[in-house]
Amino acid sequence: MMALCGSVSAQPQPTQIVVAQPADIRSTNPGVNRDNTTDGVVLNIVEGLVGYHENGTVGPLLARSYTTSADGLTYTFKLRTGVKFHNGDPMTSADVLWSWKRYMDPKTDWRCLSEFDGRSGVKVVNATAPDAQTFVLQLDKPSAVFLDTLARTDCAMAAVISKKSVKEDGSWDKPIGTGPFKFDEWKRGEFVTMSAFADYQSPPGNKADGYLGLKTPQVAQVKFLTVPDMSTSKAGLQSGAIDATQITSSDVQELKANRAVKVMGAVDAGKNTLLMQTNDPVLKDERIRQAIAYSLDMKQIVAASSEGLAHVNNSAIQETSGFYSAVQKKGYEYNPAKAKKLLQEAGYKGQAIVIQANKRAHVPSFSVAVLSQAMMQAVGINAQIEVLEWATQLDRYNSGNYQMSSFTYSSRLDPALSYEQFSGVKAKQPRKVWDDPVAQKLIDQSFVEADPKKRQALFDQLHTQMITxxxxxxxxxxxxSWGVRTRVSGFTVWEGKPFLWGTRLGSK
Structure with a gap:
């Protein structure tokens, strides 16, 4: 067995928590050269004007409040007082303005520049700091998802950082943010360490709430350890060298039997799906697609694929969302007889329907495909499986070259963004799955409609149409699935990213 990286053969110090990650971070530069693993580290260090509540809605973070003009074009942020950077400097609107201008400079290579420069719809036409506690952004047109985009974790929440985060020549040095932990060291390929910020000012609240609410650091130091092999990280968890690590679903039952380890399932807004190519000669018939849905015992598929840690959600909206309504709870029924009837009505003659899948350990692509194949075959569908390398399956998805695909989408918290993720005109974007002008009109309306009740009505219409x-x-x-030592309390994972504030160490 591989030795653990980063010299963790001995028990960790009582003041340090060790979190294993399957890959090294890509950089410490917020929203630049990033991936989900990188975001999970950096967002313990930096913060933005706004952030996500646990239910996926947006609220003020470094801002104490914000207002929107009647025409929807001007956003005014009032900043919290007493907030300091990790070097002790007070944060003012001048720092917010400097950070914003840096992000909007193409040389920075910010992941989300296109979301704010007009290429993807909205353009920020002006940014000002009229006084030390006020920051103002002006848009060229209204947008219902502007604040949501500001809060996006892949954008690093448009984090406000100190000017001293960059060198004199403007090149990146290290993150000096306002978060509950301050950056200490990055030893490439091995670990990242960060320590509690003694002068941290938590957002208001008596309890944690996503990136908002109570965020007081409770442990002196955190080490994010790079352990690419999941069997090695499991061994470290069992020995006590590692305090928390993601685990494979196949290891869940074994680790549940370990009294020194607790197993937790962290649910996020990502979606495990079965895609259908509506341009395919067989699957273009709506009745055959519906027959496939009726043939699937989804409760059994989900229970088996998640080791009992998840349950069915046929909505594009995650259950923790404020937009997850009674309508969104309505899904498909398991009805093999109805499936057979629809196949007969559609004149199905036993043509092959191939499900593409991959065998990555941390996604249920293959297990979902195997279970679905058996259930489809039980009603007379000639279902087959084609196992592909993930890169090949992704290429097939992007080109629309599949009949069915057992596919996992990454998180999109606002429902408009979630529906847009798989909807659109195939002729322009072959990766789009749902090409329907009626649905697209509803999605377009949801991007500009600000009233929550009206947005809810749009999303409910979309869900009903999608099921049909x-x-x-x-x-x-x-x-x-995560394994956590029982001596650790308060450790949480949200949208695939670990939150270290509120995490405590005991003696077990």
Whole structure:
């Protein structure tokens, strides 16, 4: 067995928590050269004007409040007082303005520049700091998802950082943020360490709430350890060298029997799905797509694929969302007799329907495909499986070259962004799954409609149409399994990213 990286053969110090990650971070530069693993580290260090509540809605973070003008074009942020950077300097609107201008400079290579420079719809036409506690952004047109985009974790929440985060020549040095932990060291390929910020000013609240609420650091130091091999990280968890790590679903039952370890399932807004190519000669018939849905015992598929840690959600909206309504709870029924009847009505003659899948350990692509194949075959569908390398399957998805695909989407918290993720005109974007002008009109309206009740009505219409048309089947939300030592309390994972504030160490 591989030795653990980063010299963790001995027990960790009582003041340090060790979190294993399957890959090294890509950089410490917020929203630049990033991936989900990188975001999970950096967002313990930096913060933005706004952030996500646990239910996926947006609220003030470094801002104490914000207002929107009547025409929807001007956003005014009032900043919290007493907030300091990790070097002790007070944060003012001048720092917010400097950070914003840096992000909007193409040389920075910010992941989300296109979301704010007009290429993806909205353009920020002006940014000002009229006084030390006020920051103002002006848009060229209204947008219902502007604040949501500001809060996006892949954008690093447009984090406000100190000017001293960059060198004199403007090149990146290290993150000096306002978060509950301050950056200490990055030893490439081995670990990242960060320590509690003694002068941290938590957002208001008596309890944690996503990136908002109570965020007081409770442990002196955190080490994010790079352990690419999941069997090695499991061994470290069992020995006590590692305090928390993601685990494979196949290891869940074994680790549940270990009294020194607790197993947790972290559900996020990612979607495990079965995609259907509506341009395919067989699957272009809506009745055949519906027959496939009726043939699937989704409760059994989800229970088996997630080791019992998840349950069915046929909606494109995650259950923790404020937009997850009674309508969104309505899904497909398991009805093999109805499936057979629809196949007969459609004149199905036993043509092959191939499900593409991959065998990555942390996604249920293959297990979902195997279970679905058996259930489809039971009603007379000639279902077959084609196992592909993930890169090949992704290429096939992007080109629309599949009949069915057992596919996992990453998180999109606002429902408009979630529906847009798989909807659109195939002729322009072959990766789009649901090509329906009626649905697209509803999605477009949801991007500009600000009234929550009216947005809810749009999303409910979309869900009803999606269940009827069945361009894809959303099975359940992504559930990551984590193993955590019982001596650790307060450790949480949200949208695939670990929160270290509130985490405590005991003696077990």
């Amino acid at each position: 048309k069945t361009p894809l089947i959303v099975l359940y939300n992504v559930t990551d």
